[in-house]
Amino acid sequence: MNAQVSMNDFILQVEHLSMKFGGLIAIGDLSFQAKRGEITALIGPNGAGKTTVFNCITGFYKPSEGMITLSRRDGSNYLLERLPNHEIPARAKVARTFQNIRLFSGMTLLENLLVAQHNKLMKASGYTFLGLFGFSSYRQASAESIDLAKHWLEKANLVDRADDPAGDLPYGAQRRLEIARAMCTGPELLCLDEPAAGLNPKESASLNELLMDIKDNTGTSILLIEHDMSVVMQISDHVVVLEYGRKISDGSPQSVRTDPRVIAAYLGVDDEEVEEVLTEVGDEDVIEQLDTGPDAAHGPGSSASMMAGPVSDTVEHADEGERVMVSRGASKAAQVDAKAKTPRKSSERATGKPAAKSSTAKPRGGRK
Amino acid sequence: MAVTVSPERDVVATPIQRAFREALYAGAIALGLFVLFIGLRTDQNINNELILVQRWGLLALVVLAVVVGRFLYVAYAVPGLERSRAERAKAPAVAVEPGFVRRNFNKIGATVLILYPVAMVLLFGFQGSLKWVDNFGIQILIYVMLAWGLNIVIGLAGLLDLGYVAFYAVGAYAYALLGTHFGLSFWILLPAAGAMAAFWGVMLGFPVLRLRGDYLAIVTLAFGEIIRLVLINWREVTNGSAGISGIPKVSFFGLMSFNVSDPNYIAKVLGIAQSGAYYKIFLYYLILALCFLTAFVTIRLRRLPVGRAWEALREDEIACRSLGINTTTTKLTAFATGAMFGGFAGSFFAARQGFVSPESFVFLESAIILAIVVLGGMGSLGGIAVAALVMIGGTEILRELGFLKVVFGPDFTPELYRMLLFGVAMVIVMLWKPRGFVGSREPTAFLKERKAVSGSFTKEGHG
Numbered sequence: 001m002n003a004q005v006s007m008n009d010f011i012l013q014v015e016h017l018s019m020k021f022g023g024l025i026a027i028g029d030l031s032f033q034a035k036r037g038e039i040t041a042l043i044g045p046n047g048a049g050k051t052t053v054f055n056c057i058t059g060f061y062k063p064s065e066g067m068i069t070l071s072r073r074d075g076s077n078y079l080l081e082r083l084p085n086h087e088i089p090a091r092a093k094v095a096r097t098f099q100n101i102r103l104f105s106g107m108t109l110l111e112n113l114l115v116a117q118h119n120k121l122m123k124a125s126g127y128t129f130l131g132l133f134g135f136s137s138y139r140q141a142s143a144e145s146i147d148l149a150k151h152w153l154e155k156a157n158l159v160d161r162a163d164d165p166a167g168d169l170p171y172g173a174q175r176r177l178e179i180a181r182a183m184c185t186g187p188e189l190l191c192l193d194e195p196a197a198g199l200n201p202k203e204s205a206s207l208n209e210l211l212m213d214i215k216d217n218t219g220t221s222i223l224l225i226e227h228d229m230s231v232v233m234q235i236s237d238h239v240v241v242l243e244y245g246r247k248i249s250d251g252s253p254q255s256v257r258t259d260p261r262v263i264a265a266y267l268g269v270d271d272e273e274v275e276e277v278l279t280e281v282g283d284e285d286v287i288e289q290l291d292t293g294p295d296a297a298h299g300p301g302s303s304a305s306m307m308a309g310p311v312s313d314t315v316e317h318a319d320e321g322e323r324v325m326v327s328r329g330a331s332k333a334a335q336v337d338a339k340a341k342t343p344r345k346s347s348e349r350a351t352g353k354p355a356a357k358s359s360t361a362k363p364r365g366g367r368k
Numbered sequence: 369m370a371v372t373v374s375p376e377r378d379v380v381a382t383p384i385q386r387a388f389r390e391a392l393y394a395g396a397i398a399l400g401l402f403v404l405f406i407g408l409r410t411d412q413n414i415n416n417e418l419i420l421v422q423r424w425g426l427l428a429l430v431v432l433a434v435v436v437g438r439f440l441y442v443a444y445a446v447p448g449l450e451r452s453r454a455e456r457a458k459a460p461a462v463a464v465e466p467g468f469v470r471r472n473f474n475k476i477g478a479t480v481l482i483l484y485p486v487a488m489v490l491l492f493g494f495q496g497s498l499k500w501v502d503n504f505g506i507q508i509l510i511y512v513m514l515a516w517g518l519n520i521v522i523g524l525a526g527l528l529d530l531g532y533v534a535f536y537a538v539g540a541y542a543y544a545l546l547g548t549h550f551g552l553s554f555w556i557l558l559p560a561a562g563a564m565a566a567f568w569g570v571m572l573g574f575p576v577l578r579l580r581g582d583y584l585a586i587v588t589l590a591f592g593e594i595i596r597l598v599l600i601n602w603r604e605v606t607n608g609s610a611g612i613s614g615i616p617k618v619s620f621f622g623l624m625s626f627n628v629s630d631p632n633y634i635a636k637v638l639g640i641a642q643s644g645a646y647y648k649i650f651l652y653y654l655i656l657a658l659c660f661l662t663a664f665v666t667i668r669l670r671r672l673p674v675g676r677a678w679e680a681l682r683e684d685e686i687a688c689r690s691l692g693i694n695t696t697t698t699k700l701t702a703f704a705t706g707a708m709f710g711g712f713a714g715s716f717f718a719a720r721q722g723f724v725s726p727e728s729f730v731f732l733e734s735a736i737i738l739a740i741v742v743l744g745g746m747g748s749l750g751g752i753a754v755a756a757l758v759m760i761g762g763t764e765i766l767r768e769l770g771f772l773k774v775v776f777g778p779d780f781t782p783e784l785y786r787m788l789l790f791g792v793a794m795v796i797v798m799l800w801k802p803r804g805f806v807g808s809r810e811p812t813a814f815l816k817e818r819k820a821v822s823g824s825f826t827k828e829g830h831g
């Protein structure tokens with residue numbers, strides 16, 4: 001692994017990325033990097049904009065602003081926001097999975113993995129013409145592609161079901177199959193959108209195993225969205241935390257775990273909890289501030305709950321957008337910030353609300 | 369499980385009682401429905417006045433038939449069906465070995481098709497076989513080929529195309545115009561017509577790439593109409609609705625001709641008696657070969673990356689893009705390939721008829737071809753061939769049912785009931801097999817064993 005840490009250390013560099021849907025700022029000025037060969041986790045409460053970041057990286061959305069640079073192992077660089085959608089997997093070697101699984105459910109597992117090798121096979125079949133007349137070069141390529149598919153089926157522990165339709169698999173197996181399918185494109189960066197969502201502990205463990213295997217044996221870098229903190233803490237090397245489209249923390253799992261802003265944002269279902277968290281962190285000034293009483297309407301509320309349903313199909317409703325302006329006022333992390341920064345004298349006007357809270361931010365949610 | 373509204377009554381009622389009750393209801397409904405349709409009939413008397421003829425006897429017969437039918441259905445048919453279903457459920461689920469016919473369906477089908485004209489000639493003689501080879505054989509095979517071509521677009525790629533007949537028209541007119549004006553041979557014009565239709569397939573494909581579902585269907589429908597209207601109105605070239613006649617016949621690869629006046633007329637070359645049947649039999653084998661070509665290409669393509677990409681596109685377009693598949697070119701190739709076979713069929717059609725006019729390319733044709741694809745089971749070649757046989761063969765058979773005149777009186781023309789029967793057959797098949805005759809899908813590759821994929825997993829595509 002160390003041999004690879006060279007000049008192009010970073011496989012992915014996201015700089016000043018913004019994505020607006022009408023008046024809604026889904027991502028605001030986000031910058032982060034992902035190191036080659038590492039697992040980078042992107043976490044944050046529901047609606048924080050994680051899937052939107054993925055959609056920008058994989059070309060399903062064109063970002064409003066910003067630059068996404070991908071450096072391949074051979075040294076070539078790609079500006080992902082300029083590439084057409086389908087060329088991102090083909091040329092920049094970025095593969096992804098979806099929050100709501102998207103398999104070819106009427107095709108068998110094997111066929112799913114063969115479709116993933118489309119571009120390679122297309123070339124081998126002489127753009128269909130050679131293949132149509134049964135040239136041996138295509139037959140060989142086809143056999144190789146089946147071997148590769150078999151390899152990934154074995155890794156995903158699905159080889160027994162290779163000839164069954166993908167729609168027939170249990171949920172956890174479908175997640176693994178989606179990852180195996182993405183790996184069949186031969187990616188350098190693998191983007192996984194909540195791969196552990198809805199898995200039972202056993203399935204979750206086998207998923208972890210698969211991800212570690214990919215990381216250790218293929219050198220593929222992984223960008224991971226995850227809600228399940230245990231998964232994140234166990235396998236990721238680097239964590240980026242989003243809240244309301246902005247980055248609130250960035251660092252190793254340990255450092256992120258103890259960041260008060262993260263705890264506030266991530267666990268911030270109730271303001272009381274924020275208080276608890278802060279007590280733990282031991283910031284007395286801030287606790288004092290909190291006495292002024294929470295403003296429930298401005299919290300992320302239920303959207304921070306893991307129980308909230310998945311943002312269904314964020315890929316598809318590209319042009320409907322509610323004009324909701326989300327300011328930092330709604331952010332738990334910003335509250336923590338504001339409180340930390342407010343000088344001591346604020347304790348004198350104990351009944352005043354913190355400035356951040358009086359902003360005109362509207363609650364979010366209802367967008368699902 | 370289900371809570372009935374009046375449980376007491378249902379518990380008491382035996383099937384016979386219930387059947388009796390339902391039969392009465394059905395009779396009442398039938399009476400209400402038919403009293404004006406059948407009970408009264410408008411007619412003209414000798415003075416050209418409109419009069420009402422009363423037919424109470426016929427009405428009574430119809431209502432009685434409904435009552436008896438409903439009674440028998442509820443009292444005997446339904447319990448019988450339920451019993452047999454329960455028995456089947458009770459019986460251990462043995463994996464039934466598919467029968468000999470089912471297993472070798474394709475081979476048997478191909479053999480029957482190849483031997484069909486020979487059998488007809490042996491049975492009815494040259495002259496007598498004409499009807500069977502031409503009206504049945506060739507007619508059905510044309511639709512088989514068209515449906516197989518459309519199957520690529522709808523069944524594999526999941527793009528609902530309601531204007532398929534446009535490509536048929538392009539192929540037919542390409543042969544008709546180039547053949548009559550430049551005297552080019554069928555064997556040159558066949559690929560040319562295919563290429564031209566494929567070109568128009570791409571032309572249609574471009575604007576509709578972004579459309580899905582209903583919108584795609586509407587635009588393709590409009591495209592079909594546009595082509596037809598151009599054919600009608602561009603008189604200088606297409607001769608308008610009068611059509612083009614005198615389209616040259618196909619020659620036997622340039623070696624022998626089927627024109628009696630030609631020096632190399634087949635009967636002269638081979639030294640046999642003159643007959644129009646040779647040409648028909650030749651045409652039969654020609655369209656059969658074209659059908660085999662379509663099937664071969666379809667089967668091959670399905671196992672190639674393009675074909676898999678078509679099916680993947682039908683299943684999930686977004687996932688396709690996430691795997692680096694260029695969905696634009698994939699859709700265009702589907703349109704082009706489907707259109708090409710439509711063009712082949714069109715030029716064959718022109719050669720067979722010797723005459724083309726816009727009349728032959730109305731929307732109804734598209735609808736019939738689509739119906740065959742849907743009835744057969746989208747994506748399955750065998751199912752579609754059977755559907756074409758049933759639908760086209762069935763409507764042709766109606767012409768042969770002269771004996772019905774004895775039953776329904778001399779005015780009865782069974783052909784007029786063609787569309788009615790077509791509709792009834794579709795409704796029945798769709799109730800009985802919602803995914804068509806063959807609802808399952810053959811996988812294109814397998815690791816250990818080839819298992820058909822049940823229709824409940826495959827998607828119809830989104831347009």
Ligand SMILES: Nc1ncnc2c1ncn2[C@@H]1O[C@H](COP(=O)(O)OP(=O)(O)O)[C@@H](O)[C@H]1O
Nearest residue numbers: 021026046047048049050051052311317318367
């Ligand atoms: N296509 C879209 N049109 C309008 N708003 C969208 C679209 N996609 C996402 N959003 C909004 O952007 C925000 C971030 O969504 P998302 O990225 O799905 O969050 P996460 O994946 O972090 O839960 C949400 O408020 C969501 O409603």
Ligand SMILES: [Mg+2]
Nearest residue numbers: 050051099311
């Ligand atoms: Mg998401």
